[in-house]
Amino acid sequence: MRRQLQTMRKSLFDQGYLDEQFVQLEELQDDANPNFVEEVVTLYYRDSGRIILNIEQALERKPFDFNKLDAYMHQFKGSSSSIGAKKVKAESTLFREYCRSRNGEGCMRTFQQLKKEYATLRRKLEAYFQLARQAGPVETACRPK
Amino acid sequence: MNSSSGKEYMSTASSSTGWKAADAAAAADQFPAGLRVLVVDDDPTCLMILEKMLRTCLYEVTKCNRAEIALLMLRENKNGFDIVISDVHMPDMDGFKLLEHIGLEMDLPVIMMSADDGKHVVMKGVTHGACDYLIKPVRIEALKNIWQHVVRKRKNEWKDFEQSGSVEEGDRLLKQADDADYSSSANEGNWKSSKRRKDDEDETDERDDTSTLKKPRVVWSVELHQQFVAAVNQLGIDKAVPKKILELMNVPGLTRENVASHLQKYRLYLRRLSGVSQHPSNLNSSFMSPQEAAFGPLSSLNGLDLQTLAATGQLPAQSLATLQAAGLGRSAGKPGIPMPSVDQRNIFSFENPKLRFGEGQQQHVNNNKQMNLLHGIPTTMEPKQLAGLHHTAQSMGNMNVQVASNGSQSSQNNPLLMQMAQPQARGQVINDSSLGHAPRLLSPMGQPILSNGIATNVSTKTGIQENIRAPSYNPVLQTSLMLNFPTNHASELPGNSFPLGTTPGIPSLTPKVAFPEDVNSDIKGSVGFMLSYDIFSDLNQHKPQNWELQNIGMTFDASQHSNNLQGNHNHSQPVLVQQGFSSGQVNGQNKSATVVSKAMFSAGDSTGHASAQNGNQHLNSLLVDGTVRVKSETVADATPTNLYPDHFGQEDLMSALLKQQDPIAPAEHEFDFDGYSLDNIPE
Secondary structure, eight states: OOHHHHHHHHHHHHSSSSSSHHHHHHOOOOSSSTTHHHHHHHHHHHHHHHHHHHHHHHSSSSSSOOHHHHHHHHOOOOOOOHTTTTHHHHHHHHHHHHHHOHHHHHHHHHHHHHHHHHHHHHHHHHHHHHHHHOOOOOOOOOOOO | OOSHHHHHHHHHHHHHSOOHHHHHHHHHHHTTTOOOEEEEEOOOOHHHHHHHHHHEEEEEHEESSSSHHHHHHHHHTTTTSEEEEEEEEOOOHHHHHHHHHOOOOOOTOOEEEEEEHHHHHHHHHHOOOOOSEEEESOOOOHHHHHHHHHHHHHHHHHHHHHHHHHHHHHHHHHHHHOOOOHHHHHHHHHHHHHHHHHHHHHOOGGGGGGTTSSEEEEEEEOOHHHHHHHHHHOOTTTTTOOHHHHHHHOOOOOOOOHHHHHHHHHHHHHHHHHHHHHHHHOOGGGGGGHHHHHHHHHHHHHHHHHHHHHHHHOOOOHHHHHHHHHSSSSSOOHHHHHHHOOOOHHHOOOOOHHHHHHHHHHOOOOHHHHHHHHOOOOSSSSHHHHHHHHHHHHTTSHHHHHIIIIIIIIISHHHHHHHHHHHHSSSTTTOOOTTTTHHHHHHHHHHHHHHHHHHHHHHHHHHHHHHHHIHHHHHHHHHHHHHHHHHGGGGGGGTTTTTTTTTTTTTTTHHHHHHHHHHOOBBTHHHHHHHHHHHHHHHHOOOOOBBBBBIIIIHHHHHHHHHHHHSSSSSTHHHHHHHHHHHHHHHHSHHHHHHHHHHHHTTTTTHHHHHHHHHHHHHEEEEHHHHHHHHHHHHHHHHSSSSOOSSSHHHHHHHHEEEEEEEEHHHOOOOOOOHHHHHTTTO
């Protein structure tokens, strides 16, 4: 099972879902906080869900308030990057670019893509954590390089 | 919080210092383990991660998701933390504002963080005094070394201390420190000595006489700051060296290094202010809110600009504008602003300073000058005055007071400043001929420019106190006038109703005005404002302006402080400032001013009040006297209502300011002077 876990983990990195920052989180996990990574990710999804909602609402108001959208996305990006959500972060960056160039179409398209990545990552991580719990305490994975 | 007396804080500091001898020793051995970190970030995910990382580094972590709460915690426990890490973008308060507050009040090293790594934002961190800037996502490696900032700071203070004359002891300590086992830092030697010193201090009471040895964190209360500003102004901003300032201040327990580091901050503040004043263009009355924004950027810009300005003397309005614009994004307004007056003198760019200058510049070149004074205005004393103001403002906690003053300035970038400058011109200002400028500013401004102008004035006042009086006052007064304007012209001072008193005499008022802005806009500069009051007083001889300016009151306080500082009103010092704010908020009216002044004078300035009564006339003198006058004016005027519980206490002020700041909208009202004063300071 550990093997399976390792494989799953590796693929998350290889496929670009997660980056180095995730490893930082893993390294913080210790006996005192054995589920630290999962806790952080859970917190992230809870809090960022709120921001996603705000953005959605903002996108329903025309004309777009690009400044506000940019501000929301800045917030979202910060959170996402701190857990190592690589693809989500990339979409956030793109979204902000569209905000700066006042491209409403681009914003909407990117946002849809972002939500997809966001959901996909969530699924994958949930599966990963579930497996991790079953596998028992695992040493911190080596850095994927 | 702010001890009314330096001594007080000293003793308090020593006793309340987080360390007991044993703890200190223990902590020292384990250093940097046990470093007490306060981390502030509205993002819960980041906060959780940071906390864990810091714990892993063996630091003692306190996390906080709101800047206001963080400030409260810091205030309540001045010596409870060694370093602060704060996010830049937070909903309730701009990270840079928090940074300034902390720098002024607690003098703790602050590290800024953000996902934003744009050059100008990082620069802003630098100009605001952050000791480091981390880009998110933060890695634990970056946190492992933050203790170096704590050591470095202590070392520098220690060094100052040594230079101030306790060389022997310093040497002694150094020697002891030499064999310390601390290592791993570049400042190893120094650090050791400073560290050792610290330990020694804690351990040896007999070192009390060398209180300098023990460097408990000095709390720059309003009073203290005012004293400081007064001393600086007296010496002349260029000649103000820590040693002399220390001597002039004559505060037991205060070390030269304390003064030196505070002076550094003050200079930065002034620089910022001057930078700000350069953009008079932003004076739009509405800038109250924008002010904040403006200020922010301005401040940063100011810092930069001010220098330039100072150099050029004319702070290239454009540069200011640019800076401000950059900083504020909007302020960039008046590029044309003849910042010249802005004296870039001290590029203490408190954020606002820039604004002020911008505006001030425009308006009156004369005024500007004066305005500049505030910032660093080379013109008449202003810079010093401003410095004083700034300090005061700063001591106030920059909160609104400064902000107010600066805010108005900064936000508008220019408008404020301009307003200040303008107000003077406006006529309201400084009704007095002396104001000359001021009145002009005021009148044109009609608007609360005073706030801005005043803010600037204040700043200038502080710095300028002396200089300003004459011409400088004008600007200052103008600014103050501006505040006064509010009453007069500005009377529009919405909300603020700057009762500043009929601008003419409103010297004191202006200070208030300044504050409101700060309050709202975080006018850091506001402190500087206070000083302006003085100017105003001089300028206007105003009558006890109706300091309705609530904000003014606040600012006033700030200004008062500054004034106090400036003047010899040591009594009112900074303390007032703070109070002013609270009152500012509350009373908006002079009352606050009065109250503030009262509070400020808590030191016992009551005399100040008396003079204040004389207000208008004194205004001028106030400047000199320090904000005291300002108060008197206000006091005279304001005295009525209990402007605010006299001693709002810095905290109150701060909170008041904070409150004001947050609700920009409402604050605007108060600050009206801010907003309006500058609002179009017609350059």
